Amino acid sequence: xxxxxxxxxxxxxIGWVAGAILLLSVLVPFCNLMLPESHLLYVPDYAVSLFxxxxxxxxxxxxxxxxxxxxxxLSLGHxxxxxxxxxxxxxxxxxxxxxxxxxxDPILPDFMVFLNWSELPWYWWGxxxxxxxxxxxxxxxGALAFVFGWFAFRSRVTGVYLSIITQALTFALLLAFFRNxxxxxxxxxxxxxxxxxxxxxxxGTTRAGLFAASAIALAVCLMLSSALIRSRxxxxxxxxxxxxxxxxxxxxxxxxxxxFVFVLSAMMAGLAGALYVPxxxxxxxxxxxxxxxxxxxxxxxxxGRGTLIGPLLGAISVxxxxxxxxxxxxxxxxxxxxxxxxxxxxxxxxxxxxxxSGYSTKSGKSGNPLTRWLPFLASDRTGxxxx
Amino acid sequence: xxxxxxxxxxxxxxxxxxxxxxxxxxxLQPKIQALAAGSLKDRARTVEALLKTGDSRIxxxxxxLAAGSLxxxxxxxxxxxxxxxxxxxxxxxPLTGEVTAGLAKRAxxxxxxxxxxxxxxxxxxxxxxxxxxxxxxxxxxxxxLLTSKDISILPLLETRLEAEQDEEIRTALLEAKAAMTLQxxxxxxxKTAAISILEEMGGRQAxxxxxxxxxxxxxxxxxxxxAAKGRLESERQLWELLQNGWYxxxxxxxxxxxxxxxxxxxxxxxxxxxxxxxMVMIGAYTTYTVxxxxxSVAPGLLxxxxxxxxxxxxxxxxxxxFAMERGVIRFLYGRPLETLLATWGISLFLQQAVRTIFGxxxxxxxxxxxxxxxxxxxxxxxxxxxxxxxxxAIAVFxxxxxxxxxxxxxxxxxxxxxxxxxxSSMGIRTPWVDAFTFALGSxxxxxxxxxxxxxxxxxxxxxxxxxxxxxMVVVFGGVGNLWGTLIGALSLGIANKFxxxxxxxxxxxxxxxxxxxxxxQKRPSGLFALKGRAAQS
Numbered sequence: 003x004x005x006x007x008x009x010x011x012x013x014x015x016i017g018w019v020a021g022a023i024l025l026l027s028v029l030v031p032f033c034n035l036m037l038p039e040s041h042l043l044y045v046p047d048y049a050v051s052l053f054x055x056x057x058x059x060x061x062x063x064x065x066x067x068x069x070x071x072x073x074x075x076l077s078l079g080h081x082x083x084x085x086x087x088x089x090x091x092x093x094x095x096x097x098x099x100x101x102x103x104x105x106x107d108p109i110l111p112d113f114m115v116f117l118n119w120s121e122l123p124w125y126w127w128g129x130x131x132x133x134x135x136x137x138x139x140x141x142x143x144g145a146l147a148f149v150f151g152w153f154a155f156r157s158r159v160t161g162v163y164l165s166i167i168t169q170a171l172t173f174a175l176l177l178a179f180f181r182n183x184x185x186x187x188x189x190x191x192x193x194x195x196x197x198x199x200x201x202x203x204x205x206g207t208t209r210a211g212l213f214a215a216s217a218i219a220l221a222v223c224l225m226l227s228s229a230l231i232r233s234r235x236x237x238x239x240x241x242x243x244x245x246x247x248x249x250x251x252x253x254x255x256x257x258x259x260x261x262f263v264f265v266l267s268a269m270m271a272g273l274a275g276a277l278y279v280p281x282x283x284x285x286x287x288x289x290x291x292x293x294x295x296x297x298x299x300x301x302x303x304x305x306g307r308g309t310l311i312g313p314l315l316g317a318i319s320v321x322x323x324x325x326x327x328x329x330x331x332x333x334x335x336x337x338x339x340x341x342x343x344x345x346x347x348x349x350x351x352x353x354x355x356x357x358x359s360g361y362s363t364k365s366g367k368s369g370n371p372l373t374r375w376l377p378f379l380a381s382d383r384t385g386x387x388x389x
Numbered sequence: 390x391x392x393x394x395x396x397x398x399x400x401x402x403x404x405x406x407x408x409x410x411x412x413x414x415x416x417l418q419p420k421i422q423a424l425a426a427g428s429l430k431d432r433a434r435t436v437e438a439l440l441k442t443g444d445s446r447i448x449x450x451x452x453x454l455a456a457g458s459l460x461x462x463x464x465x466x467x468x469x470x471x472x473x474x475x476x477x478x479x480x481x482x483p484l485t486g487e488v489t490a491g492l493a494k495r496a497x498x499x500x501x502x503x504x505x506x507x508x509x510x511x512x513x514x515x516x517x518x519x520x521x522x523x524x525x526x527x528x529x530x531x532x533x534l535l536t537s538k539d540i541s542i543l544p545l546l547e548t549r550l551e552a553e554q555d556e557e558i559r560t561a562l563l564e565a566k567a568a569m570t571l572q573x574x575x576x577x578x579x580k581t582a583a584i585s586i587l588e589e590m591g592g593r594q595a596x597x598x599x600x601x602x603x604x605x606x607x608x609x610x611x612x613x614x615x616a617a618k619g620r621l622e623s624e625r626q627l628w629e630l631l632q633n634g635w636y637x638x639x640x641x642x643x644x645x646x647x648x649x650x651x652x653x654x655x656x657x658x659x660x661x662x663x664x665x666x667x668m669v670m671i672g673a674y675t676t677y678t679v680x681x682x683x684x685s686v687a688p689g690l691l692x693x694x695x696x697x698x699x700x701x702x703x704x705x706x707x708x709x710x711f712a713m714e715r716g717v718i719r720f721l722y723g724r725p726l727e728t729l730l731a732t733w734g735i736s737l738f739l740q741q742a743v744r745t746i747f748g749x750x751x752x753x754x755x756x757x758x759x760x761x762x763x764x765x766x767x768x769x770x771x772x773x774x775x776x777x778x779x780x781x782a783i784a785v786f787x788x789x790x791x792x793x794x795x796x797x798x799x800x801x802x803x804x805x806x807x808x809x810x811x812x813s814s815m816g817i818r819t820p821w822v823d824a825f826t827f828a829l830g831s832x833x834x835x836x837x838x839x840x841x842x843x844x845x846x847x848x849x850x851x852x853x854x855x856x857x858x859x860x861m862v863v864v865f866g867g868v869g870n871l872w873g874t875l876i877g878a879l880s881l882g883i884a885n886k887f888x889x890x891x892x893x894x895x896x897x898x899x900x901x902x903x904x905x906x907x908x909x910q911k912r913p914s915g916l917f918a919l920k921g922r923a924a925q926s
Contacts, residue, residue, distance in 0.1 A: 076726045150906075157910040162661055162725045166860050167906045173857050174902040177895050292857065296663075296733050303730060336741035343734020344717055347727040 016228040019311055020221040023057075027217030031210035047206055051281050052325065054213035056318045058278040061220045063301040063313035065270035068227055070299070071307035072236070073263050074243035076161075079168030080271050081295035082175050083143035085285065087272025089179075090142055092192035092285040093126060094135030095203075099196050112194070113187045123185045132199055139276035140269045147268030148261065155257040155264075160246065169292050176290035191286025198280050209281070216277045220314070223270050227310055230266075239263060243308075300339070304346050306353025315354055417442065421450055421483055424500055425461045425468050433506055440513040448517055450483045455507045460497040462489075471497065516542060519549050524558065531561035535594065540573045564590050571602040580610045588617040592768065596621050628768030633886050639775040641882025642782035645875060646841060648859035649786060650834030652874040654710075656863050657793075657806050658826055660718055661729040664736035665859060666852025668831045671709060672702035672838020673847045674743060677752045692757045695839060702835040709739070710831020714824045722823075736852065744849040751846040760843060778840050785836060790871055792829075802826050806869070861905050867915030877916060881905075 030053065033045040062084050069075040101108040105115040109122055128134040150171060154164055182188035201208045230236050238259050241249040250256045279285045288294075298317075305316020320342070327335040350356060420442070423435045436454075439447045453459040453470045460471045462480055469480035471492075478492045502510075511533075518530035534546070546566045553559050567583035575583075587595045596618065603614050647669060654662040676698040683694045690697075713735055721728045760774040793799035804812040805822045813819045838851075845851065866877025881901060888897035909915075 076729075153907065153910045157913060159909055159913050162729065163864065163909060163913060165661075165726065165729065166864055167909055170857060170861060170902050170906055174899045174906075177899050177902075181895055293853075296730075299730060300734075333741070333745060336737045336744075340734040340736070340738030340741065343737065344731045347731040347734075348717065348720055351727070 014228075016224060016310055019314070020224050020228075023217050023221040023224070027214040027221070030217075031214050034210050035206060047209065050206075050209050050213050054209070054216045054281045055278060056321050057213070057216040057220050058274045058281070059298075059301065059321055060314040060317040061216070061223055061274035061277070062271050062298055063305065063317035064220070064223060064227060064310065065267040065274065066298050067302045067307055067310070067313040068230075068267045068270070069264055070302060071309065071313070072231060072239045072243060073260060074246070075260060075264065076165045076299065077168045077264075077267075078165045078292065078295050078299065079172035080267070080298055081292075082168075082172035082290055083147060083268040083271035084275035084278070084298075085175070085179075085287075085289035086143045086146065087139040087275030088279040088285040088289060089186060089192065089275075090129075090135055090138040090272070091276035091279045092195075093129040093138075093186075094132060095195040095198060095280060096192050097126075097130040098198065099194065102196055103194070111187070111192070113182075113190065114185070117182060119185075126185065136276070139272045143268040143272030143275075144265050147265045151261045151264040155260045158257075169295070172290050172295055173292050176287055176292070179287035179290060187286070189287065191284060191288075192279075193284040193286070195280065195283055203280055203283065212277065212281050216281070219273055219277060223273070224310060224314075230263075231310065235259065235262075297339075300343055300346070302353075304342060304350070304353050306355025308352075309355045312353050312355040319354070417444060417446065418484060421447070421468050422466075424450075424454065424459070425466070425498075429501070429503055429506065432500070432502070433509065436506065436509060436513070440516075445517060446484060448514060451510045451514060454500060454502050455510045457499065457502065459500045461500060462492070463496050463498055468500065469497075512537060516545065519545075519562075524555055527553070527555070528558050528561060531558055531565055534565035535561070535568055535598070537565070537569070540569045543569045543573060568598050568602075571598075572605065577607060577610050580606065581613055584610070584613050584617050588621060591621060591624060593625070596625070625768070632769055633890065634883065635769060635771060635775075636889075637883030637886035638879065639779060639882070640886055641879035642775075642779040643841065643844070644858055644862050644882050645782045645786065645878035646778070646837035647834075647855040648862040648874055648878055649782075649789060649871075650830045650832075650837060651859045651863050652866075652871055653789070653830030653833065654827055655860070656868045656870065656874065657802065658823065658830070659725065659806075659868075660722075660827065661725050661732065662827075662830070663729055663733040663856065664713065664739060664852075665732075665831075665834055666854070666856035667736045667739040668706040668710060668834035668852070669838040669841060669855055670743060670847075670849065670852040671706045671739070672835030673754070673842035673851055674747060674752070674838075675702040675705045675835065676839045676842045677747075677754050677847055680755055691755065692759070694755070695757060695843075698839045699836055702839045703832040704835075706835025706838065707828040707832030710834075711824055711828040713831070714827035718827065719820065719823065736856075740849045740852070747849075749849060751848045754842040754847050756843055774843050778844065781840050785833065786871070786875055789833060793871065798822075798825065861902065863915075864909060865905050865915055867917035870915070870917045873915055873917035 030045055030050060033041075033043050034047065034050050037044045039046075062080065065083075066077060066080045069077055069080075096111045099111065103112040103115075105112055107115050110119060114122070129138070150168075154167065159167065178184055179186055179191075180189055186192065195203055197203055198208065198212075201211070203209075231239070238249065238254050241252075241254070242256055242259060246256055275285075275289075297320075301317040301320050302313045303316070304320055305314065306312030320339075323338070324335060327338055346353065420435060420439055423438075424432055427435075436451065439451065449470055450459065450468070458471050458473070460469055460478070460480065461467070462469050467482060469489075470483055471478045471480050473479075474490075476494075477490075478494065478497060479488060479490045480492050480497070481488050515530040515533045518526045519534075521527055521530070534542070543566065546562055546569070550559065550562050550566065553562060563586055567586035570579055570583040571587075584599070587598060599614050599618050599621070603611060603618075606614060647666075650668060651662065651665045654660050654665060676695065679698040679701055680691065680694045683690050683697065713732070717731050717735065718728060721731060756774060760777050763770050763772045764776070765771075793802060801812070801817050801822050802825075804815070804817055805819050805826075809819055812822075841851070841855070845854070862877045862881060863874055865881060866873030866875070884904075885897050885901050888900055891897075892900060
């Protein structure tokens with residue numbers, strides 16, 4: 003049944019994109035590991051990690067799009083779920099260091115030895131097992147989203163207010179994780195990881211494997227989201243986005259639907275964080291910074307919210323731009339990002355995806371050459387208005 | 390025994406008061422000369438002997454010894470007081486007062502003192518100061534005696550008490566006497582009286598004095614000490630409570646300043662202005678620029694630079710706000726989430742602009758002298774800059790309140806926010822009212838920046854530190870309600886500061902945030918919700 007559900011998501015252009023991502027998950031590691039460095043199609047090591055990181059960002063943007071683009075809930079705290087997933091993975095990786103830390107304690111991570119802690123706090127128990135940590139990367143963000151959403155949606159906190167309190171949530175977590183006695187490494191966070199599932203994080207094979215894992219996770223989540231959007235539940239989601247009170251009056255349990263999609267989205271964000279941490283090798287409280295969460299929003303907005311491909315496009319293109327800018331013109335990146343925010347909201351309310359489908363909706367026929375030749379790029383939904 | 394003691398005391402008093410009864414030139418000179426010879430231990434003994442003479446002429450000698458400027462003149466071996474002028478030294482003979490100017494350093498040999506000797510000299514000299522003609526000196530001397538463990542000077546204190554006329558100095562002497570009585574072998578009744586004097590004195594010092602003598606006392610007195618300590622402790626707690634209340638008010642005033650502009654742009658106009666913090670930052674940087682300019686043009690006016698900075702900051706931030714409204718925000722009315730994104734973009738832009746112009750580091754803003762220092766009020770310590778900021782916040786609030794409620798512009802603002810179409814039909818130019826309202830809110834944020842530059846770092850990230858707090862205050866207080874903002878800011882400030890001693894600064898802040906998150910669930914429209922028609926929009 004689940005496979006049929008997922009298969010439904012494969013229909014149309016989403017199938018093309020998901021297929022392409024899956025192909026990448028094989029092709030990039032192959033080009034990295036098997037081809038000689040002189041080969042034209044050789045992918046260098048740093049690029050594997052970099053693009054692996056972008057894929058996790060794309061997954062995070064997709065998660066945000068699910069709640070914002072399809073349900074009208076603008077969360078300014080999705081970075082918190084991402085970071086929580088990352089911390090859960092980081093805790094597993096810390097436990098894997100074992101006696102190879104600077105202080106050589108077989109159980110306690112270095113920072114705990116440094117703080118003179120004598121034993122592992124209870125919330126670190128079980129993180130030496132991969133399956134447990136993997137479960138936690140989904141459950142912890144999911145549980146936080148459930149509790150938060152339960153209160154917020156039930157009392158009908160919507161729109162801007164919800165955005166502001168999600169921002170307060172991630173800010174509170176930022177402050178909390180900065181504290182040393184929280185037991186998550188304080189300011190420095192968790193770092194100095196050695197290996198994952200027994201494979202050293204330094205080798206190219208592991209990196210390629212992590213890239214493939216990120217690509218597969220993204221493709222699966224994309225299919226899942228697509229299936230969700232095409233289902234009856236998805237229609238209700240869009241109905242809530244368009245007019246929440248009307249959906250409520252029609253008899254739908256708006257709170258339950260919103261809660262469901264919020265929790266699902268938080269879990270996806272947590273998964274993205276878990277894949278992100280081993281590839282960058284560090285997780286620290288800075289990931290909770292409200293600015294990070296807002297940046298995710300702009301990826302989604304630039305790509306085109308209310309479409310499933312838009313967020314992937316936005317996340318990858320903005321981060322490519324960021325990588326280029328911070329290397330070439332480091333002082334001007336924030337100018338460019340700031341201008342992007344303004345320009346997109348003023349001139350491109352439907353993002354890059356809106357560019358491709360813009361003509362077709364206006365003139366009623368498929369006049370845009372891009373969408374004519376590459377039909378999968380056309381958005382299946384236009385970005386709706388806020389509340 | 391008693392008469393002899395009395396005689397002794399009498400002698401000591403006479404010595405202390407008149408100074409020169411027994412000490413003649415001839416007696417004193419060899420004792421001073423003795424300072425030059427022997428080890429530090431010998432010198433300590435000589436100092437004791439000198440102090441015992443009670444001669445006021447030894448005061449400068451001992452002061453110079455403690456300060457390290459007492460030397461031996463190598464040519465004749467005379468101990469001299471020196472005063473450095475340029476590269477050479479002027480030497481004064483201690484008793485005759487004869488001055489030899491322009492001695493080279495190698496013509497002199499320093500008489501060294503160590504810390505314990507310096508302490509001894511200080512304590513000894515304070516006894517001299519007790520009979521000084523200057524009231525300030527007497528008071529200071531009496532106060533230093535409070536911590537003295539030397540109960541041998543108790544009789545001297547009593548005689549000084551009889552002679553002393555000044556009420557304040559008498560109190561200080563009485564307190565010192567009480568502290569010593571508790572350490573002496575006086576009767577229990579005397580000690581009881583001493584305890585009540587110390588209790589009346591109050592404060593941390595009384596507490597520690599009582600704790601120190603507690604083990605020496607008899608059982609009956611000990612109980613009284615414990616009771617007095619209990620009362621002192623509860624008094625201290627009361628002061629601490631008041632102090633916390635003050636800190637809370639002070640934090641509340643900062644929050645009020647930071648959020649009051651937002652109460653206009655977000656609260657009244659409904660624009661989610663994420664660049665609000667940057668308006669505060671612009672105000673702070675205006676202050677810095679004004680100070681830099683004044684410093685180079687007219688350094689004499691530096692004290693009043695803030696007065697120049699206030700209108701300029703209002704104009705600078707206000708015009709940026711005006712440009713923002715005309716350039717971006719007016720296209721986004723009715724799309725709050727997109728306004729949020731666009732203004733966030735503007736905030737990034739402004740931050741980077743300031744970083745490019747002024748550099749990424751903190752800039753130093755000078756505190757004028759009328760804003761530095763503190764006032765002691767009982768057990769409270771109120772720093773002046775915080776008092777000014779509190780007053781300033783209240784003044785800004787009052788001015789804004791009057792502007793909105795009483796002025797023509799305020800009337801138009803309220804009309805437009807309540808019913809745009811109707812206001813427009815009445816001939817109000819709603820686009821201009823929007824622009825000026827936004828400029829007003831931004832300008833107020835700029836003014837807040839002037840005040841906040843006095844208590845925090847002026848850096849490109851300044852705005853970021855206030856933006857979340859400001860939104861919390863406005864949302865908590867209730868959107869569209871200035872009173873709500875006032876009450877919200879003060880209550881959040883006070884709640885934060887009262888939680889701090891219990892939970893620590895960071896945790897207190899987290900708890901306040903969590904509280905607001907929960908509070909919004911309960912009352913989505915804040916403490917003071919709008920009622921009637923305005924609430925429906």
